[in-house]
Amino acid sequence: MFITHLPKLHSHFSIFCPNPKILITSTLLSKSKTTPFSHFSSVTAAANTLLQSPDSQTKNLELEDAQEQNTHIEISVEKLFVPPDTDISSGSRPLSARILKGSNIVLSKYAGDAQVEQAEFVKSSVETEECPSDGKPEFALVGRSNVGKSSLLNSLVKRKKLALTSKKPGKTQCINHFRINDSWYLVDLPGYGYAAAPHEVRTDWAKFTKDYFLNRPTLVSVFLLIDASIPAKKIDLEYASWLGQNQIPMTLVFTKCDKRKKKKNGGRRPEENLQDFLKLIQKFFQTVPPWIMTSSVTNQGRDEILLHMSQLRNYWLKH
Numbered sequence: 001m002f003i004t005h006l007p008k009l010h011s012h013f014s015i016f017c018p019n020p021k022i023l024i025t026s027t028l029l030s031k032s033k034t035t036p037f038s039h040f041s042s043v044t045a046a047a048n049t050l051l052q053s054p055d056s057q058t059k060n061l062e063l064e065d066a067q068e069q070n071t072h073i074e075i076s077v078e079k080l081f082v083p084p085d086t087d088i089s090s091g092s093r094p095l096s097a098r099i100l101k102g103s104n105i106v107l108s109k110y111a112g113d114a115q116v117e118q119a120e121f122v123k124s125s126v127e128t129e130e131c132p133s134d135g136k137p138e139f140a141l142v143g144r145s146n147v148g149k150s151s152l153l154n155s156l157v158k159r160k161k162l163a164l165t166s167k168k169p170g171k172t173q174c175i176n177h178f179r180i181n182d183s184w185y186l187v188d189l190p191g192y193g194y195a196a197a198p199h200e201v202r203t204d205w206a207k208f209t210k211d212y213f214l215n216r217p218t219l220v221s222v223f224l225l226i227d228a229s230i231p232a233k234k235i236d237l238e239y240a241s242w243l244g245q246n247q248i249p250m251t252l253v254f255t256k257c258d259k260r261k262k263k264k265n266g267g268r269r270p271e272e273n274l275q276d277f278l279k280l281i282q283k284f285f286q287t288v289p290p291w292i293m294t295s296s297v298t299n300q301g302r303d304e305i306l307l308h309m310s311q312l313r314n315y316w317l318k319h
Contacts, residue, residue: 073271075104081290083108083311100304102293111311117181119157124174128212132177137313138185138218143225144236145191148255151296153188156305175212184313193235213248220316221249228254228270232277244284251308252291258298
């Protein structure tokens with residue numbers, strides 16, 4: 001089974017890895033640091049060079065920030081998300097400086113125009129056919145109820161009340177389109193897994209959401225939100241596998257990464273839950289999906305998501 005990450009791609013694209021044994025260790029932020037969009041990547045200045053040792057079988061890179069905790073995730077080169085038309089073996093900048101902080105995503109030449117200048121609610125739809133028909137590219141946010149979807153959307157556009165947030169799960173019940181910069185859409189989809197909702201309502205949500213995924217020609221990518229503060233949930237694994245089996249372009253967004261539970265109470269760190277989730281879904285994907293760690297509280301991952309969206313969007317528009 002092969003899962004593509006972008007629509008309009010060939011069935012396969014090659015990723016050239018000069019050394020598949022290179023490991024990248026990245027520091028994950030517990031507090032967001034705003035990075036200007038003129039900087040092509042938001043990784044720290046400590047990541048300017050690869051550690052090179054000709055005698056070692058494994059080369060490691062540490063991306064560290066003196067103000068951060070010693071929190072690391074090792075990512076082998078073959079588990080990076082490399083966009084099409086991107087050669088990671090060339091370029092004036094080292095590979096480490098082209099990887100979005102707290103993610104496995106390599107930035108490409110298509111990244112740009114990532115700032116949100118305008119955001120407005122357009123309409124709510126209960127059928128795919130009712131969605132806007134202007135042909136603008138769009139990104140859909142979906143996740144388990146109470147995963148922080150509306151909070152993330154508000155964080156992306158820097159408006160507290162663009163998407164309605166509620167302590168009561170299941171508030172979003174339609175396909176909600178928000179127009180960004182009058183050129184593309186963020187789409188807020190109903191959350192899944194809300195047991196208190198009537199069965200017939202949950203069935204309707206699932207039906208029109210899946211129809212949207214399968215039949216929306218302007219959908220560039222689904223951003224599937226996963227709560228990183230808790231262990232992997234079966235319903236999230238099933239949702240990710242369904243997207244993979246149906247070859248729906250997908251980016252994993254791990255939310256609530258600011259929540260760090262105490263080890264003495266048996267809690268696991270967000271990065272540990274992230275790695276467990278990736279291991280559990282790997283059998284459904286021939287290539288590793290792109291993923292980003294986020295927090296709507298600290299705004300961690302906000303700039304990275306927008307940069308990633310910009311490169312996906314610009315590639316989609318060109319091809």
